[in-house]
Amino acid sequence: MVTSMHRYLLLLLAVLSLAPIGSSQSAKPQTSEEVNLDSVHPGQISGGIYSSPYFGFSLEIPLGWKVLDNSALQALKKRNDELLRQQPQLGRYSSNGEVDSPLLAMIEREPSKDGQHHGLVQIQCTDVSGRPGQPAADEFLKFVAEASLRVDPSFEYSSTLEPVTFGGREFWKIRFTQKSSILWHGERLATIAKKHVLQFVLLSPDEGGLPRLEAILRSLRFDEQIR
Secondary structure, X not given: OOOHHHHHHHHHHHHHHOOOOOOOOOOOEOOOOOEEEOOOOOEEEEOOEEEEOOOOEEEEOEOOXXXXXXXXXXXXXXXXXXXXXXXXXXXXXXXXXXXXXXXXEEEEOOOOOOOOOOOEEXXXXXXXXXXXXXXXXXXXXXXXXXXXXXXXXXXXXXXOOEEEEEOOEEEEEEEEEEEOOOEEEEEEEEEEEOOEEEEEEEEEOOHHHHHHHHHHHHHOEEOOOOO
């Protein structure tokens, strides 16, 4: 059964899945029992750290954040699949029609200053192994921005991409807004790992909250042997 928190999470994630598929302090780990997250490339959480053996990276779960559990993550995956059936252009990055798959999603337990909205961090992967040539994260984000404009005019993407580094790995970043009941501010950060595009999607009810969400990514650690 989906709880009220899960319903709110799915509402926020729905904002993100319609597109193709202030503090500067480092995030502190949250102690938790080990949890297996069922997805196309399963990861796990142990001792407040999410790890992905397949992609070779780990990320600390900040104090005060709640991780989406398996049932809600699977509900998100089913919703993404249904969106792809209804609008196949969402997955048409190449002739194979790659599809985004969620790996991890987490939300702040404490609401923002208006008492109603929370920040969100989602990690997802897209298999681009069937795409000719060497996959490029910046080209993928350009596709996401262009496709989003065609599919849903409530999205507005920046015209520029910015190179950033987290965990010793180079990412490309693009900002966007999405107008629903409020104006959401977001960032998509993408890098290539094992012929997949890894995306870290940040969503905040205010633009000033994005640097605080980026601070969570400072705990990212990559296995340099996995590319």
